[in-house]
Amino acid sequence: MRLPAPAKLNLFLYITGRRSDGYHDLQTLFQFVDFGDVLCFEEAPGLSLSPALPGVAPEDNLIIKAARLLQAHTGCSKGAHITLTKHLPMGGGLGGGSSDAATTLVGLNRLWQLGLDHDELAGLGLQLGADVPVFVHGRAAFAEGVGDIFSDAAPPEPWYLVLNPGVEVATAAIFTDPNLPRNSPVLSLEQRLSMPWQNDCEGLVKKRHPEVAKLLSWLLEYAPSRMTGTGACIFGTFDSREAAESALKKAPDGASGFVVKGRNISPLHTALDAL
Numbered sequence: 001m002r003l004p005a006p007a008k009l010n011l012f013l014y015i016t017g018r019r020s021d022g023y024h025d026l027q028t029l030f031q032f033v034d035f036g037d038v039l040c041f042e043e044a045p046g047l048s049l050s051p052a053l054p055g056v057a058p059e060d061n062l063i064i065k066a067a068r069l070l071q072a073h074t075g076c077s078k079g080a081h082i083t084l085t086k087h088l089p090m091g092g093g094l095g096g097g098s099s100d101a102a103t104t105l106v107g108l109n110r111l112w113q114l115g116l117d118h119d120e121l122a123g124l125g126l127q128l129g130a131d132v133p134v135f136v137h138g139r140a141a142f143a144e145g146v147g148d149i150f151s152d153a154a155p156p157e158p159w160y161l162v163l164n165p166g167v168e169v170a171t172a173a174i175f176t177d178p179n180l181p182r183n184s185p186v187l188s189l190e191q192r193l194s195m196p197w198q199n200d201c202e203g204l205v206k207k208r209h210p211e212v213a214k215l216l217s218w219l220l221e222y223a224p225s226r227m228t229g230t231g232a233c234i235f236g237t238f239d240s241r242e243a244a245e246s247a248l249k250k251a252p253d254g255a256s257g258f259v260v261k262g263r264n265i266s267p268l269h270t271a272l273d274a275l
């Protein structure tokens with residue numbers, strides 16, 4: 001069984017407060033794109049994953065963590081071998097690790113015929129990371145709480161040029177920085193949609209990583225552009241694939257990138273429906 005683990009973009013991201021457990025309350029608009037990692041699942045004795053990710057011990061890989069969590073939650077004694085084709089940069093704000101975890105929960109639920117519904121799987125996913133539930137949910141969403149309370153949303157599905165400035169930003173480092181703005185007002189989705197979209201982490205990440213600031217000013221010459229999540233990746237919004245590809249061809253040395261289409265239904269769910 002072969003399933004995609006798509007990237008997400010935070011089309012906007014506001015931080016509305018800090019909770020007593022250190023996590024932050026957010027208001028963010030999640031949309032998926034038609035590009036990401038690919039996972040293959042086959043039933044096998046034990047749990048194994050190949051290839052290993054550089055710098056990530058197998059037991060720390062969110063794929064293995066998700067599989068073990070599902071086994072523990074259901075008492076299932078079946079095993080699997082999982083093959084990962086990694087396309088998404090790590091620590092880029094595209095949610096690759098979280099998406100891999102969500103695809104694992106959904107994929108093994110199907111492979112092992114466990115019959116858990118998506119709400120239960122999203123609840124398990126939240127134990128692995130704040131971003132996992134939206135990937136299980138699989139629909140573009142206005143998210144509140146730590147990013148786990150959803151209202152459906154249907155933003156336009158344009159073409160995006162996603163650029164990677166080549167620096168890895170640790171999410172925890174941004175959220176613990178005293179200079180992070182944390183007091184955006186709590187507004188309704190309608191109010192948020194009608195205002196210019198922003199990312200509250202962007203100013204701080206630009207200060208900490210001048211590479212991000214430089215690449216973003218370059219991309220802004222071509223299209224409305226912002227950072228996704230806590231960075232480091234940035235995205236520009238284009239009307240056509242050709243326009244996005246033409247900008248990619250001119251990207252400065254050292255920046256890698258890809259052109260993708262926004263998707264309000266996750267490619268994971270499209271693939272599941274086709275199984």
Ligand SMILES: C[C@@](CO)(OP(=O)(O)O)[C@H](O)COP(=O)(O)OP(=O)(O)OC[C@H]1O[C@@H](n2ccc(N)nc2=O)[C@H](O)[C@@H]1O
Nearest residue numbers: 022023024093095129130131146147171172175229230231
């Ligand atoms: C902020 C977002 C927006 O999508 O950024 P990206 O990581 O995608 O860039 C995510 O919610 C991140 O989700 P995820 O990457 O799963 O975060 P987690 O592993 O749960 O948390 C990493 C660290 O970020 C902080 N954290 C995360 C989410 C949140 N709402 N408040 C926080 O304060 C916590 O300090 C935590 O230790």
Ligand SMILES: Nc1ncnc2c1ncn2[C@@H]1O[C@H](COP(=O)(O)OP(=O)(O)O)[C@@H](O)[C@H]1O
Nearest residue numbers: 060061062090091092093094095096097098100
């Ligand atoms: N399967 C995985 N894919 C990517 N990163 C993983 C995975 N498992 C664990 N990680 C760890 O999670 C960190 C954050 O990864 P990722 O989700 O790609 O970034 P972000 O949350 O910024 O989008 C990585 O730096 C890595 O240490």
